[in-house]
Amino acid sequence: MSRRPFRLTIVHPCVGRRAGMKRYIRTWQMEPIPAAMVAALAPDDVEKRFYDDRLEPIPFDAPTDLVAISVETYTARRAYQIASEYRRRGVPVVMGGFHATLCPEEVSRYCESIVIGEAERTLPEVIDDYRHGRPRRTYRAEGRPALTVTPDRSIFAGKRYLGIRLVEFARGCRFKCDFCAITAFFGASQSHRPIDRVLEELARVRRRGQMVFFIDDNLVSNLPAAKELMRALIPLKLRWVSQASINVAFDEEALELMRRSGCQGVLVGFESLNPAGLAEMNKRFNLMHGGPVQALANFRRHGIRIYGTFIFGYDADTAQTIDTTIRFAQEEGLYIAAFNHITPFPGTPLEQRLREAGRLRFDTWWLDAGYRYNMVPFHPASMSAEALEAHCVRARRRFYGWPSILRRATHRVNRATPYMLANFMAINAMHQWDIEGRNGLPLGDEGFRGELLEAAS
CATH class of the missing domain: 3.20.20.70 (Aldolase class I)
Known part of the structure; x- marks a missing residue:
């Protein structure tokens, strides 16, 4: 009997969302390249799924073996909410990104594993360790990696980005x-x-x-x-x-x-x-x-x-x-x-x-x-x-x-040029609309009703 593939779920958290908010801030809806880099670093035989919290609901009950979240300071609160939903279902979470490196003690409270530094060398090791049931709490990159990996944009298919x-x-x-x-x-x-x-x-x-x-x-x-x-x-x-x-x-x-x-x-x-x-x-x-x-x-x-x-x-x-x-x-x-x-x-x-x-x-x-x-x-x-x-x-x-x-x-x-003038009008109008849309926005999902689930120390 053949073994099923290892399933990796990649999630890009939003900055925040008001309760009942239907339309997300458009100027923030660019392709999340860190998520595409995570997908590219995963071995070819890994089954990858990607959810962008700004654009779509996250199916927390969909089966998966590991969830990967890149955390920025502005998205930290929402990232911990998302991680808590998965971890309540018994799914382990690995976190990396800027905030994980700048605040490792905080981030590690809400995940099973943390990647500190750039992920090119460490993420393949993380996936291999989870595959074989030997995950570590901390993966620390040493030095600067060679930037030879190209983002896997196939995960963006069907999503409406700028x-x-x-x-x-x-x-x-x-x-x-x-x-x-x-x-x-x-x-x-x-x-x-x-x-x-x-x-x-x-x-x-x-x-x-x-x-x-x-x-x-x-x-x-x-x-x-x-x-x-x-x-x-x-x-x-x-x-x-x-x-x-x-x-x-x-x-x-x-x-x-x-x-x-x-x-x-x-x-x-x-x-x-x-x-x-x-x-x-x-x-x-x-x-x-x-x-x-x-x-x-x-x-x-x-x-x-x-x-x-x-x-x-x-x-x-x-x-x-x-x-x-x-x-x-x-x-x-x-x-x-x-x-x-x-x-x-x-x-x-x-x-x-x-x-x-x-x-x-x-x-x-x-x-x-x-x-x-x-x-x-x-x-x-x-x-x-x-x-x-x-x-x-x-x-x-x-x-x-x-x-x-x-x-x-x-x-x-x-x-x-007509092209840049048209862009000028569109971009300035978009920024005008977004002034009120982002002003006073809560960090994290205001509709989140659970408690943040901390990892065992």
Whole structure:
């Protein structure tokens, strides 16, 4: 008699859901590449099923041998709810991801096994150990793995994601911004996939006219490697976007390669226009060579649109700082922008500093039943937490109001092609709708009625 295959269930948890909520936040519905990586790392003879908690109900009673969940700080509460449902049914759960590495003691309370660090080397071992009935509590990756595995997107079949293809080239970032969980996870290092692997993946997954999003934490952290990638992309005639630090705006060769390789825009973390705020976050380099104003002029000259991100709540920030930032983003014609308060993620210097100063409002904001998305989880220096929260929401409403959208649409770089102008209108409208949809969202499923089930120590 042949043995049945080992059954692995992969679950991507949502950030949160109000009781009775029917429609999830659309801007958050991109393909979850970590889930596809888990599927790719599983041996070929493993039977894989995937459920995306943002898009569909999870059939907890469907038979399976092991459940794998990648946990981020924002999804931790929901991940523990999902794990509890499986574990009540006697199904073991393994957890990994950013939050598992940054908070291993917490995460291990809600699963049978935890993967700390990157999973390329450890996950096949986890599955083999469960197959043979010898699982361990902790699997710890040593060093950085070779990035040679391509995500298994077959698990996405039939699911309705945003029409943008996600591809990874580099992982990690070499900068040391004090608020950044990515730096805490990777230790301010970056690794790269072989370019031929990236090109093979693009040839397999791209569709005519589809935008490609290189999901790298900072595509240009290692600028020579990024330039090598861009040179290889030129013959493909792609349209692509990514995330980049401001330094690339002052390298003329890099800008020219971005244009020639099909770059349509990049997310740039300007974070603050206040030199004192940038000093606090260890990001003084944002003022290099004329700072954001000159950087934006350089990007525009090469037809590159900008998604600018700004964060508020450092000690130097005031209501005037925020108002100045909104006007700047509108006048400079940013394609889209984010206006958020700083968030003390576990493991970051920011979180440690606020904790030591007694300025955290919640011991673990991501688990507190009273916390809601967009709440400020610390005590700012120059205003109340409630005032900072209100300023951030007001900034989004102003920037994504129709007068602002239409004004920014007139900027030459935003209307340079019919394709990008159409995308501009659609993306800005989507962000406008999502302001209220995500504001006040509970973390975890508000309709969850059970207790979180902790693992035996």
